[in-house]
Amino acid sequence: MAEQTRRLVLGGATTGVVTRCRDFTRQALADWQWTRDQDAVDDVLLLVSEVVTNACLHAGGPRELVLRQAPGRLRVEVSDDNPEPPRRRTSGDRGRPGGHGLVVLERLARSWGAQPSGGAGTGKTVWLEVPGPGTAATPAPEPDRQAPCP
DSSP states (O other): OOOEEEEEEOTTOOTTHHHHHHHHHHHHHHHTTGGGOHHHHHHHHHHHHHHHHHHHHHHSSEEEEEEEEETTEEEEEEEESOOSOOOOOOSOOTTSSSSOHHHHHHHHOSEEEEEEOOTTOOOEEEEEEEEOTTSOOOOOOOOOTTOOOO
16 A cells, blocks of 8 residues: 555644644544554544644644555654744643643654754644554654754
8 A cells, every 4th residue: 555645734723723633634544444443543633632732832833734644654744834843841840731742742653753844934844653553563763853943
């Protein structure tokens, strides 16, 4: 099976965008037969929520959500206009809400990172990969999570 791609252009919207991205992702996963593994679907929806929420809170809203399904994996990409890579919150009260999104990414994603947007844009793309349903979740090599954005 060749890679299949779904793209949702968001244009920096923030109102209702997390729900819209979750619904878009849920439909793509259903089309790609992921619904047999509801735990995997739930993990992907949580990860999409986290990266889209971070784009809303720290980057003025996401420009685009891209889902790339390939044999054995799913890649999620969220682009925004802020060139700063995601950074983990420094030590603080773990009981406070917020600031735990990158911990969620580290625990649920096989790998993740950020890279500067290509072309004339000045932002970045935050990406993550998860194993496909029925694929052994073997850890990938440690990614460069703090890749500098020019």
